[in-house]
Amino acid sequence: MRLIASDLDGTVIRADGTISDRTVKAFRAARESGIEVVFVTGRPFRWLESVRAAFGHLGTVICSNGALVYDLEAGRILKSQTVDIAALQEVRRIILELEPGARFAAETLHGLHLESDFLRDPEGPLIDSVVPGPLDHRLLRTEGVVKFLAKSHILTPDEFFREVTPAVGSLLSVTHSTNNVSLLEMAHPGVNKSVALEAYAAELGIAAEDVAAFGDMPNDVEMLAWAGRGYAMGSGHPLALAAAFAVARSVEEDGVARIIEELLGI
Secondary structure (H helix, E strand, O other): OOEEEEOOEOOOEOOOOOOOHHHHHHHHHHHHOOOEEEEEOOOOHHHOHHHHHHHOOOOEEEEHHHOEEEEOOOOEEEEEOOOOHHHHHHHHHHHHHHOOOOEEEEEEOOOEEEOOOOOOOOOOOOOOOEEEOOOOHHHHHHHOEEEEEEEOOOOOHHHHHHHHHHHHOOOOEEEOOOOOOOEEEEEOOOOOHHHHHHHHHHHOOOOHHHEEEEEOOHHHHHHHHHOOEEEEEOOOOHHHHHHOOEEEOOHHHOHHHHHHHHHHOO
């Protein structure tokens, strides 16, 4: 094992937003033994403060489901893959035909733009850099969209995913990463966590068989399938469990830390 790649939310970050001491110690032990560590998350780069606070300098973080690579120490974007705005507009039109009540948001290189009814209640991490109101496609083109979001207040997450993916999959990649909010996360067709992780590993001269990856949701499926050792969390989504090499205990049981300790022999 030369590289550990891990999702954040639901994998090492618990439901209350904290990271256990055991998890922090396990990752530190891996780094001290010479193993590379990279977090691969759906979060935007603006929502990494809890990671920085827990782990300190970790170098590169792959954000926005692989659409953006960020240098956490230098605080700068290294790479990004943005969405074609014409494709975004067409996807929005198609989704509204399937689910007329859907609402949309766009994560750009500069901030998060929300339609006014996108958030009915606060959800997830603190929403910063928000521009509420109709999405201004000229502004989105200027800022560069790395993730296009669609929310349904009617369908379940899996229903929304199954309904939309066949209709728009040729225009944008589609995934989701939460069980309690019907939120689709869409990006450039060539973007997912495994693509960005494979490129990152290649730059380090590390092959898939030397990578251990951890995740819990559909946006982790490709990464778990690509890695030599892909571990799904025991509390994970059925698609993640099906794609995995093995199953770790839940985040609340320090599942990732337990596997790292086992692999390190500590």
